[in-house]
Amino acid sequence: MTVRSKLSFLLALIVQFSSALLAAQAEEQTAPESEEKSPPTFLRIHEDAGGKPLALQTAIVRYADPQNPAVYVDLVGAVHIGEQAYYDKLNDEFKNYDALLYEIVAPKGTRIPKGGPKRNGSAVSGLQNGMKDMLGLEFQLEQIDYSPANFVHADMTPEEMAADMAERGDGFLQMFARLMGAGMVQQSKGEDMNAAFLMAMLSNNRQLRMKQIFASQMDGMEGQMRAIEGKNGSTLISQRNAKAFEVLKEQLDAGKKQIGVFYGAGHFADMHRRLVEDFGLQPQSTRWLDAWDLTK
Template identity: 60%
Template sequence: MSRFPLLRALGPLLDRRLWTLVLSIMLASGAQAETKTDSDAPEFVRVKKNAADRPVALQTAIANYQSKDGNLKIALVGAVHIGEDSYYQDLNKRFKTYDAVMYELVAPEGTRVPKGHKGTNSPVSGLQNGMKDMLELEFQLEKVDYSPENFVHADMSPEEFAKDMEERGDGLLHMFARAMGQGLVQQSKGGNSDAAIMMAMFSADRAKKLRRVFATQVSDMDTAMKAIEGENGSTIISQRNAKAFEVMSKSIKDGKKNIAVFYGAGHLEDMHDRLKKDFDMQLKSVEYLDAWKLD
């Protein structure tokens, strides 16, 4: 434990339902729930298994959409905020092929992220760095190159974020309570992941075993993200998505025809529905990238 001082602070969070919430927000990820509502979205995060049903990779999706006339192409590129160096290098190569890359970051409008950015002093950034060390992975902001001219900041400013939360009465405690309630339901469905986490933490191969534990709980993360949203949406997901699409619409009007939206995978089911309903786009293909190696 001494190698990871942040773990001492995270110790009380080892309860499964708390880890579900924390990881959901930190990684901004989530697979599709087993029972969907009215969305036909693909899985944006999934665990790939081999023939022996053993997890081998945590994967994120690139879902490609096209307008009916074929003149506009939009890719939803799912992200997890910590991952393999090779995963981020692959994304860097792919981003060069788009006219514009819409990216998430609650920051002042038009923010340009310097190459090799180390993150902020926020609690979430601190938790992400702690998870990076624990799982022996890399931090997205350090590895993704946001400096190219085709990168476009497409997220709320801190002032917009705070104002929207206040207007909606959408405080963190409210969202936490919703996720906690859902977590209690999920916890009753079986599986002693608390024991698995503790066993992994004291294993000689700690990082790999912890990756496996957390990767296999991805479906629980999606449940937590849905709980955070509530029936009327939330600032964290739906309202930020609306802002991203507002910025994207401006890029389309400026003549951009091949656009990537690079956002945490937990945002993408809502974005999928928006593309179909508001932009009359059709899903053409889905490709998966290995974000974490689990074997």
């Protein structure tokens, strides 16, 4: 692979990671006329006592009415590439829900085949293979088993998404402009990222260094979800969440009591607000899963 192709690949990798970069901890805020608490943290880097990064972790946060704890909704954070052990653990967790709501912009009722969509020789397929090789990780759609009967599609169709984006004037260029205006392209914690990527590419342990750099970026992008949302929300986050929670209400009305919502963690600050304001639920507990091992 030439230097130019490596740089091109890195650029494509960054684009592929855009949704994960937005999955950082929600920026702490307090509504001026409300006692509502800040949303929980849904993604973090777990460190040892000396500050050495051990793992990139995603949260499972349980929401319930304290007066009726038998009925609950778990927000199950996702990163779209991760360790094999991470997806194995999630597959075990998902067996415990009456309904597991999942995201994918696809026709209503879409079922993802076991092992993921069929691969082809496209550029996207090549990019996916390159990412796996570079970071030594696996893909969510290939490792999560979406075939069990308790899995429920809870997202927009392509037609709904296109219509909503057109109505709102909410194209990807506009969202990218908002991100640029909010300073998404910035140095991470004072580090020159161009130099960091170059050093990682030249490192004897390239996979580990690349994972650490991307994890640092994901953990450090606080508040960027609010940037892509803009003042009036966005199709990508708030409107897809609204669709997901229509399905959530249907499942609750049908008598389902233990429900999981498996979405990218960048959706969860808005979902937290909806669960608190619209469903009268409160966070009860948080568990953490290791998505990336940052030690090897």
